[in-house]
Every structure is written in C-alpha cells, then in structure tokens.
C-alpha cells in the first residue's frame with residue numbers, strides 16, 4: 001500500500017510573494033491506478049515530482065509497504081517515472097536505452113536482450129533496436145521511454161501524460177500493456193488530460 005499523508009509543498013518565491021501551496025493525502029493499493037487531472041498549473045507534475053523525489057516536501061510522509069520514502073534519493077525509491085521529457089540518451093541506441101532499465105551498466109544477458117526485442121515488437125517497434133532516438137518520431141520515443149520504465153519492474157509507476165499524441169493503434173497497445181502491469185500488481189499514478197486514458201486505466205480519479 002502507498003500511503004501519502006500530509007505531504008506538503010510550496011515553491012520558494014521572493015519574500016513578498018506567496019506561491020501556490022499543496023497538501024496531498026491519499027492511499028493506493030498494489031495494482032490500482034489513480035488518475036489525476038486538472039487545469040494547467042494545478043500541481044499534477046508537482047505531485048509526481050514529490051513522489052519521485054525530484055522535489056523535497058516541506059512536511060508529511062510517503063510510505064510504501066510501511067517504509068518511509070521521503071529521506072530516500074530518487075534512485076533508491078521503488079518508483080519508476082515516465083515524464084513528458086522522455087529523457088532518452090541520444091548517444092545510445094534504442095535497445096540500450098531500454099536495457100538501462102534492466103542493468104545500469106548495460107551488462108545484459110542473452111535472455112534480457114531477447115526480452116527487449118520482444119518488448120519492442122509488442123509496441124510496434126520491431127527491428128528498431130539499433131536506431132538512435134533522433135531517428136524516431138515523437139510517438140516512437142514515447143513508447144521507448146515507457147518500455148524502459150516498465151522493464152525496470154518497480155512496483156510504483158508515475159506517468160505524466162504518457163500517451164499524449166499517440167495514434168489510436170499505439171494507444172490501444174499501450175493501454176493493454178499498462179493493464180497487464182496493473183494485473184501484475186504495479187500501482188500507478190497517471191496525470192492525464194485524456195478522458196479515455198482515465199476511463200480505461202483508472203480505479204480512482206482525482207481532480208486537482
């Protein structure tokens with residue numbers, strides 16, 4: 001169970017200004033998806049960045065299976081994030097970008113390489129493992145970023161508009177991939193403006 005309690009945050013602003021402030025409280029069970037939506041600037045990315053550890057909360061707690069996560073740096077949290085900037089490494093090919101999710105030093109077994117090729121095929125990118133990210137379309141890069149995240153196998157997944165701009169076929173494939181993750185017990189938080197994504201994936205919808 002993810003238990004977020006009294007998680008507070010405000011962006012530092014100049015002393016005579018008062019920036020926006022948030023306090024988040026919610027729980028999420030393994031396999032559940034919480035969708036958050038709201039107008040631009042309502043704080044969706046702020047919440048995801050707090051959970052991922054890219055922003056430090058001013059108070060409150062984030063507990064996963066009773067472990068307190070707030071003191072941990074992002075890489076020690078049981079969390080994978082897929083944010084809007086896909087953060088692919090341009091000097092690595094597609095297969096190696098995904099392989100980083102399996103082994104940070106890219107020491108991959110034959111079985112892991114086969115797993116990467118199969119994952120690429122699953123999302124309609126068969127045979128594209130040797131390409132560089134610059135040789136892919138925006139939607140293809142998005143799929144690579146999502147695969148890298150999923151193959152890491154972390155129990156918590158944070159998704160910031162992961163399917164925006166994809167064509168209907170690609171969306172359909174990624175919906176079934178994400179539903180599979182839920183069945184495997186992965187808990188997810190999805191920031192999405194898209195009502196269909198929320199309808200297909202979310203167990204709870206929260207308007208910020």
Ligand SMILES: Nc1ncnc2c1ncn2[C@@H]1O[C@H](COP(=O)(O)OP(=O)(O)OP(=O)(O)O)[C@@H](O)[C@H]1O
Nearest residue numbers: 011012019020038039040041042043044045046047
């Ligand atoms: N580094 C920052 N310093 C000060 N204020 C910030 C900073 N980053 C974001 N904000 C402000 O915090 C608020 C929430 O921003 P956030 O990016 O979380 O919104 P969002 O709901 O994800 O928006 P969008 O849907 O446009 O991505 C906005 O008013 C924004 O201007």
